[in-house]
Amino acid sequence: MDISCKQNEPETIIENIVEDNDKCLKLHPREKKLIDFREKLYLAPLTTVGNLPYRRVCKVLGADVTCGEMAMCTNLLQELGWVKLEWALLRRHSSEDLFGVQICGAYPDTVARTVELIEQHCTVDFIDINMGCPIDIVVNKGAGSALLTKPMRMKSVVEASSRAVDTPVTIKVRTGYFEGKNRIDSLIQDIGNWGASAVTIHGRTRQQRYSKLADWDYAYQCTRAAPSSLQVLGNGDVFSYLDWNNHKSDCPELSTCMIARGALIKPWIFTEIKEQRHWDISSGERLNILKDYVRFGLEHWGSDSKGVETTRHFLLEWLSYTFRYIPVGLLDVIPQRINWRPPSYFGRDELETLMASDSAADWIRISEMLLGKVPSGFTFAPKHKSNAYDRAENG
Numbered sequence: 001m002d003i004s005c006k007q008n009e010p011e012t013i014i015e016n017i018v019e020d021n022d023k024c025l026k027l028h029p030r031e032k033k034l035i036d037f038r039e040k041l042y043l044a045p046l047t048t049v050g051n052l053p054y055r056r057v058c059k060v061l062g063a064d065v066t067c068g069e070m071a072m073c074t075n076l077l078q079e080l081g082w083v084k085l086e087w088a089l090l091r092r093h094s095s096e097d098l099f100g101v102q103i104c105g106a107y108p109d110t111v112a113r114t115v116e117l118i119e120q121h122c123t124v125d126f127i128d129i130n131m132g133c134p135i136d137i138v139v140n141k142g143a144g145s146a147l148l149t150k151p152m153r154m155k156s157v158v159e160a161s162s163r164a165v166d167t168p169v170t171i172k173v174r175t176g177y178f179e180g181k182n183r184i185d186s187l188i189q190d191i192g193n194w195g196a197s198a199v200t201i202h203g204r205t206r207q208q209r210y211s212k213l214a215d216w217d218y219a220y221q222c223t224r225a226a227p228s229s230l231q232v233l234g235n236g237d238v239f240s241y242l243d244w245n246n247h248k249s250d251c252p253e254l255s256t257c258m259i260a261r262g263a264l265i266k267p268w269i270f271t272e273i274k275e276q277r278h279w280d281i282s283s284g285e286r287l288n289i290l291k292d293y294v295r296f297g298l299e300h301w302g303s304d305s306k307g308v309e310t311t312r313h314f315l316l317e318w319l320s321y322t323f324r325y326i327p328v329g330l331l332d333v334i335p336q337r338i339n340w341r342p343p344s345y346f347g348r349d350e351l352e353t354l355m356a357s358d359s360a361a362d363w364i365r366i367s368e369m370l371l372g373k374v375p376s377g378f379t380f381a382p383k384h385k386s387n388a389y390d391r392a393e394n395g
Helices: 003-008 010-017 052-060 073-078 108-121 144-149 151-164 184-194 216-225 241-250 261-265 269-275 283-301 305-322 350-355 360-371
Strands: 099-104 126-131 169-176 198-205 231-235 256-259
Touching: 052 283, 052 305, 073 099, 073 108, 099 108, 108 126, 108 151, 126 144, 126 151, 144 151, 144 169, 151 169, 151 184, 169 184, 184 198, 184 216, 198 216, 216 231, 216 241, 241 256, 241 269, 261 269, 261 305, 283 305, 283 350, 283 360, 305 360, 350 360
Parallel strands: 099 126, 126 169, 169 198, 198 231, 231 256
Antiparallel strands: none
16 A cells, blocks of 8 residues: 555544554544653563563553564555554554554664654654664664664664654664674763653663673763753663662662563563562462463454464463573572573472473463463474573564
């Protein structure tokens, strides 16, 4: 469908595809508003697993801010039928009261045109531009963390996008592209002048991927150097309420901390932060969270055989992270660190032991407890292979 057709028939298209519980498409004009991230619990945009049903689970468990999965600008511009896969990443649930979308592009014109279309047809509170994704297929196209090697291109992308729309534009970056060559400190004074409302600093370089812990001292340095008009968020390895407290006390200038892998492994981290406690969650309580996810998934993707298997696929992707959680009641040292690699252990009941398995066959068993038997010949291999621990996972 070409752009002219899209512009001439927006009401008809919207009426055909909007569902009550997925309130993404814009229904009426709204005034521009400023986004205040301070002290809010921000669920990071997460590739593959950060879908709408998963975000609903995190909202139930205490997340304040949610953001859709990263969508590629080139794909969005090619899918003007508005019901294609890439645009589906921008769908919003009614429970997401402070919601943004994340896009990724290499050139100012494509990113600016994309944010224009999003503002015209979607109801979002902010648009985040990914300038930190380390994945080869993204970087090789000049997008994601490749932009960190081209600061003038970064400037052009942010300026063009922020001028094109009233919706607040934010960016997410890594500390730099090459290990030992951080560069955000040299740009932080300018980023606010480019038109960004906020910047999230993931405390790793692109080259580092996830092989070392995040460099929060550098994130603090950049935060303290930022102009007062620019909100700065930190990101990396937040896995307990103590991590959250320490970052906020070490650098009060931080607006908030974005939570990514920590929420994949234990989505109840939002509850722990709000209640300031280590939750020794039982296997039954964890299973109930998975039941909620399955229910939300069937509502979102449908309850026919295709919807069931789509829900199963994304549940299995999520289980490839959750097995890394070690129950508080079994720890000798509290809290668990995100990079710990525990040996195999027996849980306090059979279900807890099953949930700790790093075997895809056991993840499939859990899915069958919730969605019935898998089809004949079914196999599963996680997309991000997070059980390798040091592989790239999200940008």
